[in-house]
Amino acid sequence: MADLLRRVAERADTTAFRELYQTYGPRVKAYMMRLGADAGTAEDLAHETLFTVWRRAALYRAEKGSVASWIFAIARNLRIDRLRREVPWQQLAQEHFEEASGEALPDAALSEKERQARVHAALSNLPPEQHEVVVLSYLEGLSHGEIAQRLGLPLGTVKSRIRIAYQKIRTALEDLR
Amino acid sequence: MSITHHLDDATLMSFAAGALPSALSAVAAAHVAMCTRCRGEVAALERVGAALLTQLPAVGMERAEPETPSDQRLPPSQQRRDRSAGPMPSATPLARLLPGGLAAVRWRRLGFGIWHHRLPVAGSGTLGLLKVAPGRIVPEHGHGGAELTLVLGGSFHDTTGRYRTGDVADLDETVEHEPVADLGLDCVCLVASETPARFRGLFARLVQPWHGL
Numbered sequence: 001m002a003d004l005l006r007r008v009a010e011r012a013d014t015t016a017f018r019e020l021y022q023t024y025g026p027r028v029k030a031y032m033m034r035l036g037a038d039a040g041t042a043e044d045l046a047h048e049t050l051f052t053v054w055r056r057a058a059l060y061r062a063e064k065g066s067v068a069s070w071i072f073a074i075a076r077n078l079r080i081d082r083l084r085r086e087v088p089w090q091q092l093a094q095e096h097f098e099e100a101s102g103e104a105l106p107d108a109a110l111s112e113k114e115r116q117a118r119v120h121a122a123l124s125n126l127p128p129e130q131h132e133v134v135v136l137s138y139l140e141g142l143s144h145g146e147i148a149q150r151l152g153l154p155l156g157t158v159k160s161r162i163r164i165a166y167q168k169i170r171t172a173l174e175d176l177r
Numbered sequence: 178m179s180i181t182h183h184l185d186d187a188t189l190m191s192f193a194a195g196a197l198p199s200a201l202s203a204v205a206a207a208h209v210a211m212c213t214r215c216r217g218e219v220a221a222l223e224r225v226g227a228a229l230l231t232q233l234p235a236v237g238m239e240r241a242e243p244e245t246p247s248d249q250r251l252p253p254s255q256q257r258r259d260r261s262a263g264p265m266p267s268a269t270p271l272a273r274l275l276p277g278g279l280a281a282v283r284w285r286r287l288g289f290g291i292w293h294h295r296l297p298v299a300g301s302g303t304l305g306l307l308k309v310a311p312g313r314i315v316p317e318h319g320h321g322g323a324e325l326t327l328v329l330g331g332s333f334h335d336t337t338g339r340y341r342t343g344d345v346a347d348l349d350e351t352v353e354h355e356p357v358a359d360l361g362l363d364c365v366c367l368v369a370s371e372t373p374a375r376f377r378g379l380f381a382r383l384v385q386p387w388h389g390l
Contacts, residue, residue: 026235033236043239052265065220068227074265076195076226081264086199086299088264089206090192093220095267119228137194138229144191145322145371155350159187166186166222173221 001067002112009057021050024068028075034139035079045082049075056095065094066112079141115173122172130165133158180212182344188323189215193222200302200369204325206270207367208345271329271367274304279329279365284308290358291315304369309333309358316355322371324348326356331364333357 004020007013028049032042052074060070070092077088123131136142136150144162148155184192184205191197192205209215266273274296275282284292290310298304302322309315311331326346333340335354340346348354358364 025238027230027233029238030233030236031230034233039236042236046238047240056265065223066227068231069220069223072226072230073223075230077264080195084199084300087203088195088266089199089202089270089273090195090219091206091210091267091270092265093216093223115224116228119224120232123225123228123232134190134225135229137191137196138226139233141194141196143196143198144187159185159349162187162190163185166190169225170221173224 002062005053005057005060005067008054009060017050017054020053020067024053024071025050028071031075031139032079032083035083035141037083041083045075045078049078052078059092059095061094062112066116068116070094084141118172119169122169126165126168130161130168133161134165137162179341180214180343182338182340182346183212184208184215184218184325184345185347186218188325188347189218190222190225193219194226198302198323198371199300200298200304201323201325201371203270203274203296203298203304204327204345204367204369207274208325208327208343210269210271211343274367279306282306289313298369302369302371304367307366307368309356309364309366311358311360311362311364314355314357322350324368324370327367329365329367331362332359333364333366334359 001020001023004013004016007016008020025046029039029042029046032045033039037045049071053071056074060067073090073092073094077090077092080086080088080090123134126134132151133147136147142150144155144158147153148158151158188197188201188205192202192209197205209219282294284294284306286292290313292308294306294308296304296306306329307315307326309331324346326340326348328340328342328344330342332342333356335346335356337346337348337352337354339359346356
């Protein structure tokens with residue numbers, strides 16, 4: 001995926017872009033629909049997400065995060081801007097900014113595939129009640145308070161489930177960072 | 178900058194997921210921009226987002242083939258980049274919140290050595306700057322929801338520790354505290370609350386007209 005993106009950045013390679021579009025477009029559309037957009041709006045936002053990828057390809061830095069994380073971050077920000085009509089404050093960590101420097105870089109020798117595989121495995125190994133709060137955060141965009149309300153749980157319970165879930169994912173990634 | 182107080186893991190996940198209320202997100206983003214450790218955490222949490230996104234069953238696109246708009250046919254490197262705001266901000270959160278810097282802030286005096294400046298924010302919650310004179314106390318208060326306090330200058334302490342520039346106090350509804358500005362400098366903080374703070378006693382009546390502190 002990083003290679004496809006490099007071809008887009010360096011040569012405006014439309015074949016490479018089409019492949020990225022066909023891989024991620026339908027997923028981003030599904031993500032927007034999970035977050036409450038109707039099919040037409042979701043498709044427009046998916047389209048815009050991928051064209052943001054096209055336009056910003058030269059800013060992407062593979063050593064700062066995977067292509068999928070970058071696309072997720074772009075989709076998340078578009079969703080906050082368009083569906084919630086709020087200001088996305090999150091900066092895109094996978095991009096290169098002149099003002100940022102001296103970052104601790106993850107070991108480039110470790111394969112991106114391995115990292116993704118570990119995150120997938122850690123997520124699928126979570127007990128259902130922990131998996132649920134993670135999904136409600138990412139795929140329904142619910143705040144801690146809204147999750148507590150939805151599940152009829154005390155706020156403290158929601159937060160501790162999220163903390164434990166993240167602790168497990170972090171452990172899975174630990175020796176890879 | 179040596180930062181010792183970070184965002185809570187639950188706050189970090191909500192921030193990376195795009196689920197944190199807007200006012201809290203602004204403060205979280207300002208801390209993350211200053212803190213290498215929390216930037217690493219957000220990057221890891223965005224991998225979680227990527228994993229969840231790629232696991233979603235694909236929903237077919239009506240437009241299976243991307244039509245590249247003519248104005249976007251230029252190689253990306255030759256295109257104009259918006260480097261300030263918009264959905265993909267590159268300016269730091271503080272630069273966006275305070276375009277004129279702290280020096281341009283028009284403080285509103287609350288009395289007792291405390292000043293406040295409210296910042297506009299979309300959605301629920303309140304966002305503002307608080308300036309506390311050296312040695313002065315922000316009277317004991319609790320919160321209806323989460324509160325994030327990022328130190329921008331000076332330092333303060335309360336029962337949970339001492340907070341210096343870059344440190345963030347990530348407190349929830351269970352905490353009641355009475356922060357005291359340390360001697361030497363005014364303590365300036367960026368504060369977001371999910372719901373306005375609840376002060377006890379006299380101070381509450383005095384600052385009530387400036388609801389939203």
